[in-house]
Amino acid sequence: MHTREDDVLSLDEESTYPYAPEFLHFIDEAATVYHAADYFKRELIDAGYVELKESEDWIPKLKLGGKYYLTRNSSTLLAFAIGSAYKPGSPVAFIASHIDALCLKVKPVSNSGNAAPKGGFDRLGVAPYAGGGGAQRWDGSYSTWWDRDLGLGGRVLVQTKDGSVKEKLVKLPNPVARIPSLAVHFGEPARGPFNYETQMVPIIGLTRNAEGKEEIIDGSLGKLHSARVLKAVAHELGVNPTDIVDFDLELFDFQKATLLGLSGEFISAPRLDDKLCSFSALTSLINATSDNSFMASSEVVSMVGLFDMEEVGSGLRQGAKGNLVQTVINRIVEAQVGLKEEEKSRYTTNLIGQTLGRSFMISADVTHAYNPNFDGIYLEGAAPALNKGVVIAADPNGHMTTDASCNSELQLFQIRNDSRSGGTVGPTLSERLGCRSIDMSIPQLSMHSIRAMTGAGDPGIGVQFFEGFFRGYQAVQAKVLVQ
Amino acid sequence: MHTREDDVLSLDEESTYPYAPEFLHFIDEAATVYHAADYFKRELIDAGYVELKESEDWIPKLKLGGKYYLTRNSSTLLAFAIGSAYKPGSPVAFIASHIDALCLKVKPVSNSGNAAPKGGFDRLGVAPYAGGGGAQRWDGSYSTWWDRDLGLGGRVLVQTKDGSVKEKLVKLPNPVARIPSLAVHFGEPARGPFNYETQMVPIIGLTRNAEGKEEIIDGSLGKLHSARVLKAVAHELGVNPTDIVDFDLELFDFQKATLLGLSGEFISAPRLDDKLCSFSALTSLINATSDNSFMASSEVVSMVGLFDMEEVGSGLRQGAKGNLVQTVINRIVEAQVGLKEEEKSRYTTNLIGQTLGRSFMISADVTHAYNPNFDGIYLEGAAPALNKGVVIAADPNGHMTTDASCNSELQLFQIRNDSRSGGTVGPTLSERLGCRSIDMSIPQLSMHSIRAMTGAGDPGIGVQFFEGFFRGYQAVQAKVLVQ
Numbered sequence: 001m002h003t004r005e006d007d008v009l010s011l012d013e014e015s016t017y018p019y020a021p022e023f024l025h026f027i028d029e030a031a032t033v034y035h036a037a038d039y040f041k042r043e044l045i046d047a048g049y050v051e052l053k054e055s056e057d058w059i060p061k062l063k064l065g066g067k068y069y070l071t072r073n074s075s076t077l078l079a080f081a082i083g084s085a086y087k088p089g090s091p092v093a094f095i096a097s098h099i100d101a102l103c104l105k106v107k108p109v110s111n112s113g114n115a116a117p118k119g120g121f122d123r124l125g126v127a128p129y130a131g132g133g134g135a136q137r138w139d140g141s142y143s144t145w146w147d148r149d150l151g152l153g154g155r156v157l158v159q160t161k162d163g164s165v166k167e168k169l170v171k172l173p174n175p176v177a178r179i180p181s182l183a184v185h186f187g188e189p190a191r192g193p194f195n196y197e198t199q200m201v202p203i204i205g206l207t208r209n210a211e212g213k214e215e216i217i218d219g220s221l222g223k224l225h226s227a228r229v230l231k232a233v234a235h236e237l238g239v240n241p242t243d244i245v246d247f248d249l250e251l252f253d254f255q256k257a258t259l260l261g262l263s264g265e266f267i268s269a270p271r272l273d274d275k276l277c278s279f280s281a282l283t284s285l286i287n288a289t290s291d292n293s294f295m296a297s298s299e300v301v302s303m304v305g306l307f308d309m310e311e312v313g314s315g316l317r318q319g320a321k322g323n324l325v326q327t328v329i330n331r332i333v334e335a336q337v338g339l340k341e342e343e344k345s346r347y348t349t350n351l352i353g354q355t356l357g358r359s360f361m362i363s364a365d366v367t368h369a370y371n372p373n374f375d376g377i378y379l380e381g382a383a384p385a386l387n388k389g390v391v392i393a394a395d396p397n398g399h400m401t402t403d404a405s406c407n408s409e410l411q412l413f414q415i416r417n418d419s420r421s422g423g424t425v426g427p428t429l430s431e432r433l434g435c436r437s438i439d440m441s442i443p444q445l446s447m448h449s450i451r452a453m454t455g456a457g458d459p460g461i462g463v464q465f466f467e468g469f470f471r472g473y474q475a476v477q478a479k480v481l482v483q
Numbered sequence: 484m485h486t487r488e489d490d491v492l493s494l495d496e497e498s499t500y501p502y503a504p505e506f507l508h509f510i511d512e513a514a515t516v517y518h519a520a521d522y523f524k525r526e527l528i529d530a531g532y533v534e535l536k537e538s539e540d541w542i543p544k545l546k547l548g549g550k551y552y553l554t555r556n557s558s559t560l561l562a563f564a565i566g567s568a569y570k571p572g573s574p575v576a577f578i579a580s581h582i583d584a585l586c587l588k589v590k591p592v593s594n595s596g597n598a599a600p601k602g603g604f605d606r607l608g609v610a611p612y613a614g615g616g617g618a619q620r621w622d623g624s625y626s627t628w629w630d631r632d633l634g635l636g637g638r639v640l641v642q643t644k645d646g647s648v649k650e651k652l653v654k655l656p657n658p659v660a661r662i663p664s665l666a667v668h669f670g671e672p673a674r675g676p677f678n679y680e681t682q683m684v685p686i687i688g689l690t691r692n693a694e695g696k697e698e699i700i701d702g703s704l705g706k707l708h709s710a711r712v713l714k715a716v717a718h719e720l721g722v723n724p725t726d727i728v729d730f731d732l733e734l735f736d737f738q739k740a741t742l743l744g745l746s747g748e749f750i751s752a753p754r755l756d757d758k759l760c761s762f763s764a765l766t767s768l769i770n771a772t773s774d775n776s777f778m779a780s781s782e783v784v785s786m787v788g789l790f791d792m793e794e795v796g797s798g799l800r801q802g803a804k805g806n807l808v809q810t811v812i813n814r815i816v817e818a819q820v821g822l823k824e825e826e827k828s829r830y831t832t833n834l835i836g837q838t839l840g841r842s843f844m845i846s847a848d849v850t851h852a853y854n855p856n857f858d859g860i861y862l863e864g865a866a867p868a869l870n871k872g873v874v875i876a877a878d879p880n881g882h883m884t885t886d887a888s889c890n891s892e893l894q895l896f897q898i899r900n901d902s903r904s905g906g907t908v909g910p911t912l913s914e915r916l917g918c919r920s921i922d923m924s925i926p927q928l929s930m931h932s933i934r935a936m937t938g939a940g941d942p943g944i945g946v947q948f949f950e951g952f953f954r955g956y957q958a959v960q961a962k963v964l965v966q
Contacts, residue, residue, distance in 0.1 A: 121855045144629055146932070147934045175743055181932050182854055182929075201855075206749075206938075255738055259657070260632060260658055260661060261659060261686075261687060261688040261689070262605070262659050262687050263688060268632055268658070268661060372604045372606065387689065446630055446663045446664045451631075453663055455689075
């Protein structure tokens with residue numbers, strides 16, 4: 001009945017969302033999956049991680065307190081640190097997440113067939129990647145790619161003077177492409193469904209020289225792509241168009257990520273799925289393992305894996321991904337770091353068994369936050385909210401010590417019995433009996449849209465929780481062994 | 484078979500698109516129809532135009548060489564200049580265009596019913612304006628408003644200390660709203676068609692105080708809108724929330740207008756329809772009438788009209804718009820400016836008849852440029868292109884004098900016999916016999932999208948042509964009277 005009085009003078013103290021600015025900066029940098037990998041690699045090197053190659057001998061390189069990373073075809077990244085108090089058979093604490101997103105990739109032949117210049121416009125042939133895998137032809141698909149300002153970037157192979165081939169990353173400084181929609185005035189043809197191959201071809205400019213003869217860069221790439229694209233890329237790299245051997249480019253949303261909402265409590269950004277988790281997982285690893293007191297007393301191997309192409313599995317590869325982690329762990333355990341040669345045991349398979357028995361894996365992904373405009377399809381009172389916490393199922397009680405500064409609690413999540421897709425995660429018991437893995441996720445809205453939305457605090461909440469996981473795992477694990 | 488050699492050193496000279504930067508600046512300023520009107524008013528005042536009110540006597544104010552403007556409910560604007568060589572019965576040169584666009588208007592009651600806070604989100608009730616007029620419930624309408632960062636702005640009435648009510652314009656500095664799409668993972672419900680009333684409600688923040696009691700600004704507006712919106716608007720205006728008497732706000736695309744294309748030959752901007760023509764028409768009027776040598780020798784009345792609400796016609800208003808122009812012209816002619824009292828003729832109706840017989844009206848609008856992805860629906864070889872010229876039907880031959888500096892030619896335009904909507908503009912004969920009006924337009928792509936596209940040179944081309952029209956009309960008109 002009365003109104004509170006002192007509000008005219010000032011808003012509440014400026015409330016910071018930790019890691020929000022870094023995350024925004026990261027998204028703007030990580031225009032493509034290659035820029036993301038490159039960005040993480042530099043972070044690891046700055047934190048003192050050393051590179052390992054699968055094809056060489058690791059025995060002489062592994063040391064207590066060592067920090068290492070390895071990559072496979074430059075978009076899969078795996079990083080680990082061995083605690084200084086490590087003994088053979090100690091457990092591995094592992095977080096897995098995938099690093100790629102859906103986007104529009106430039107085709108190997110990008111300027112002929114349905115992408116040939118037409119009506120005075122230059123166009124670019126692209127193929128939707130993943131999400132659109134097998135886009136159906138007659139679906140009434142909204143798509144949020146229409147009428148957006150798109151940038152061009154990715155990876156380029158250039159031939160240097162001495163004949164060797166180096167890899168470079170490129171990102172053009174201005175928006176260059178757009179998929180123009182047809183005005184609704186045209187009635188039926190404007191209502192879709194649309195054909196990806198012929199009606200969603202981005203345009204990149206006006207055809208210049210009038211008499212139809214367009215110039216061709218010689219060399220094998222010249223026949224496959226238009227000269228203007230090759231020259232723009234070359235000019236950006238400061239090389240000759242004829243030095244470009246090959247490239248892997250994609251279109252991305254050129255608009256910057258930004259805070260949103262009356263008091264900036266949201267983040268609106270492209271490429272959230274799944275930069276959100278990789279950023280949180282890796283940042284927490286670096287924070288934990290840059291703390292020497294933690295490394296001094298830690299006897300576990302802390303590990304993070306960021307995988308490319310999970311959405312695509314053929315029989316054979318599946319095995320391989322499984323056994324990248326498998327192989328790396330086996331090679332670490334077999335080294336039995338910290339023991340002298342003669343006191344190493346020969347029962348390595350048993351050591352591996354013991355290690356696995358004590359290991360723990362978190363597989364992180366994004367999930368759907370509650371969308372207030374589509375109320376009817378969530379279970380009442382059990383859909384996750386933004387800025388609240390990471391999403392999990394159970395409630396570990398009473399032995400994690402409480403730090404004074406944060407009140408991060410978990411949210412539980414369950415879906416209706418009558419909707420089609422349902423992965424159930426059964427209730428899991430406490431850590432006493434030894435367990436394998438768990439699914440955790442960070443909430444976001446409008447997944448798979450070109451521009452998604454999350455809470456401004458969710459990146460920080462992720463970092464904070466994963467760090468707690470790395471730091472407290474040992475203590476938790478110790479009480480496992482008493483009776 | 485050979486490639487040209489000297490291309491590695493430099494691109495062609497930097498090619499400027501006249502008026503491109505000013506137009507970009509204008510679009511960013513004209514966030515709403517009120518900001519547009521306000522922007523034009525300041526331009527006119529700077530050029531020395533004087534305001535007239537419909538409800539007062541104009542006879543003592545009209546002079547040879549005078550420049551005037553009048554407004555109706557602050558979003559319809561009419562400006563004219565009387566040439567110094569004007570005689571009663573001389574013609575009027577008139578350009579008409581409409582100034583409003585389709586947008587999302589804030590409802591009079593914006594925070595209850597389907598817009599009530601839900602699931603911890605604050606939302607804003609909006610009504611689609613014009614284009615959505617009579618949105619059908621089951622239409623498969625794509626809409627480019629999903630997942631965009633939206634700003635809030637418009638017109639506010641505030642009560643000043645002395646009890647009077649003043650009008651102010653407001654534009655919040657950050658994006659505050661967004662319409663979040665549902666992820667495709669949810670299958671059918673995510674495929675639309677969508678209900679405007681319940682599923683496209685923008686969200687503007689997270690609900691703050693937990694126990695459901697939200698504060699209310701007292702005063703009559705307090706019951707109709709949420710406190711956070713009122714406080715944000717008040718804070719931006721530097722006044723008290725309780726001083727706001729009423730407002731008329733809308734949501735707009737917060738992203739700035741920008742150049743696009745490999746060599747920036749496009750403009751990608753929101754609110755093109757129909758800021759494009761009003762900008763060109765008014766700028767050309769100001770340029771022509773700020774040139775004294777032109778005013779000294781001109782005997783015509785040069786006039787521009789920018790109308791709000793053309794899309795909406797009820798029986799009664801229709802009459803009125805017609806006769807705003809009618810009334811203004813009658814009042815100018817009746818004044819017989821430049822004659823002394825006793826040599827004025829009493830046959831004013833005949834003078835009006837003579838004037839009309841010599842007058843000429845251009846009604847300007849935007850039209851659809853050729854869209855290369857939807858080829859099948861244009862007449863072969865007759866769809867307008869960007870950066871080429873304004874669109875018209877006939878070919879005035881040989882008496883317009885050629886200025887050395889520009890090569891602006893016209894494009895002709897015709898549509899297929901078998902598509903539904905078609906206004907045909909019959910061929911018109913030469914100006915000898917006396918004619919009335921003509922339709923002209925400037926091409927653009929993706930009309931009615933939240934973000935449309937035009938050529939970077941088209942605004943300038945418009946300005947240039949309309950200026951030619953004002954300057955050369957008299958000469959053209961003179962040769963009308965010989966035989």
